[in-house]
Amino acid sequence: MKQPLLVFNEKGIYCQKADVYIDAWRPVDKCIVTHGHADHSRWGHKQYITHTHNVPIIKHRLGEISVTGKAWNETFTINGVKFSLHPAGHIMASSQVRVEYKGEVWVFTGDFKTEDDGLAEVYEPVKCHTFITECTFGLPAFKWEPQAEVFKDINEWWATNKSEGRTSILFGYSLGKAQRLLKHLDTSIGKIYTHGAVENMTEVVRENYKLPKTTLITRDTSKEEIKGNIIVAPPSAHGSTWIRRFVPYVTASASGWMTFRGARRRRAIDRGFVLSDHADWEGLLSAIDATGCEKVIATHGYTDIFARYLREELGYDARTEKTQYEEESAEIDKKIENED
């Protein structure tokens, strides 16, 4: 039997023919990296290949590494296998990886979303035979509203808080979500302040992307100065001592998990905005449809349920594979931290 073009082994997604890994979770010689989130771009590979705009991002996270940047749609051949990167729309410079050998095409999505968020390069459907897709939000309960509506809510929330003399604190992962939030906050309401982790990453991202002005909160930043303005901070800042100095404040989280009342209530956040950098149910299904693929491999998320739906309802040859892009935990609270 012919060896599949890509296999899932203990180190990652592996192309034996080219001896290249994609988003490996253990140190390997050569690794194509889809995007800058820690679970996809891990430490310790000898050589990294990624999109040019992702180079400064992973260098910021991983230090001095050997990395080659590629442009969108630029084909590079390794041992007869053709590779190219295509926008995944998940965060800035996030890619899908197209792999072709002797006319057979596989695509690995990494993480992706189909909606144009105004910052990340827009998701591009790529024709293929086998589509390896994430399905973090692979349940019909997940349906995103258009981003414009969500940001209208977020800005209204900020304006209301301001009128009540309170500071708004918005939680979002420091790479990706934070910049998406920054990009669409209405700065006619007030000033945007940032937590150090967000500010550092944003500084790196500015190299290739245009973002509004932010002000880093330092030890000298006074409470009066911040009052009524908005702070963008990573989720880990919630409940920390760092945050207490901003009283009176109101907190909100922006995540796909905010779909569930329970998830927000458990975390004692005042407001939850449903805003995700992953595809929702319809997004996943339309993406699969647009590839024209026959085989689907579902990874990270509600894989079993999603693959069963593809098989039984839509007639795909669909199966699941385990990856280490997230913990196999039913604990939704944990997922809020790890969504991106």
Added chain:
Amino acid sequence: MKDFAQLIKKLDSTNKTNEKVAALTEYFQNANDADKLWTIAILSHRRPKRPVNTTLLRLWATEISGIPLWLFEESYHIVGDLAETIALIIPSCERSEVTSKSLSQYILEIIELRTFPEEEKKKYLHDNWLALNYFERFVFNKILTGSFRIGVSQKLMTRALSKATGIDEDILAYKLMGDWTPEKTTYKKLILEQNEEDYLSKPYPFYLAYAVEDNFQEDLGPISDWSFEHKWDGIRSQVIIRNDEVFVWSRGEELVTDKYPEFQDFLKVIPNGTVIDGEILPFGEGEIGNFNALQTRIGRKNISKALLKKTPVILNAYDLLEWQGEDIRQKPFSERRKILDKLIQNINSEEIGIYLSETMNFDTWEEAAKERDLSREKRSEGLMLKRKDSPYLVGRKKGDWWKWKIDPFTIDAVLTYAMRGHGRRANLYTDYTFALWDEGELVTFAKAYSGLTDAEFRQVDAWIKRNTLERFGPVRSVTPQHVFEIAFEGIAESSRHKSGIATRFPRILRWRKDKPIEEANTLSDLKALIPK
């Protein structure tokens, strides 16, 4: 409906009591009377009867959303709430700009829906699901399927209503008690008007005591200020005698007159215009029985002659709230008791079934402690301390009444998970996980698997099998519905436990069928038990 959904959203999106009160107050100031009345009803757990069973709701929701039933079930397991799952999967993401029907209109339609044939029910639900936006649909489903758990107690609602109307909170609490439904009254009648007739069966809000705190003896002043009683272990009740009728109310605001037919005898000896606060106790062979004996009386719909004979009950009177048609709650406890004592002493207790809960005075705390040590023998839970000059207050208030319970530690917790037992209990769900409230959520705190009788275990087992929410291998999560009193010997902080608390030898003391889950204890109640 729009305003009501907005209110629920606001209540749902804050953990701060003041903000909840403010949101409710604003709503009560602006909503129309019918909506206000229904809002009060819903928040005091008086929702309309379910017009459609959940099996049909699931089926119809999947039909309209075009997903297979198995996928709905999988989603429901993950979302964890039926109303929410249905609201989420219905295919409309756009915002409904106009929802013209009011809350009360919707509710009247839902009430009427019960009488419709199935096809029309389905059409009604489909039409309305599609006409509402996500959150309105969620609220609509909640009205259809169950009560709202949004961290709004009746007390909090009463406070908001008081702010909105300018009517005193305690008076409102009184007006909201008892056997009213929005279908048979109006906002004006219930809240604004004084109407003698309505008051015929109405109980007074119960005054509830807090447990004594550390070194309370030093804080309470001279011991001669205090009257002592045993804290009897039965069903706290109010017996009302007005207009030649007897009404019996349990603390859960349930009218239970029919369950205690023996109390009809009170009419013979107690004059109209009398309200007595007391404890219903099992009383076989001339002495107080075990609380468990009462379970048979609580659970039964029809009280047979045989049962009356097997498990007779009495009322042990604590206090007098109304006398000669007059509300005397503001009189000092000692005066109220003087009238009560005189009333009961002239009654043949054995014949009528009403006794006095004996009051005691002590010269020293040591003497009081000695009496408390006798509690187990006397089948009491410890001592009650009542300030002799105290009025009868509303609700749980600190200061004038204290309960000084005996060990062990006990706490009322909600059954949340169950696992099959071993050995002779194999195949029966007998190993339980219990949870306490923490900011509106139930947090697991202990496991216990002893303390119930075999018959009770079988009963709980059958209930668990019908009310399973999710299965995790051998473990099932169940609908939070039953409260159990858990006793334990030791308590300490622990980082290994989700609740942050470890208890030693927790066991089930009894099944509190009389308590709704809202009255289960909180995690902070548990934490307060940790020895300093």
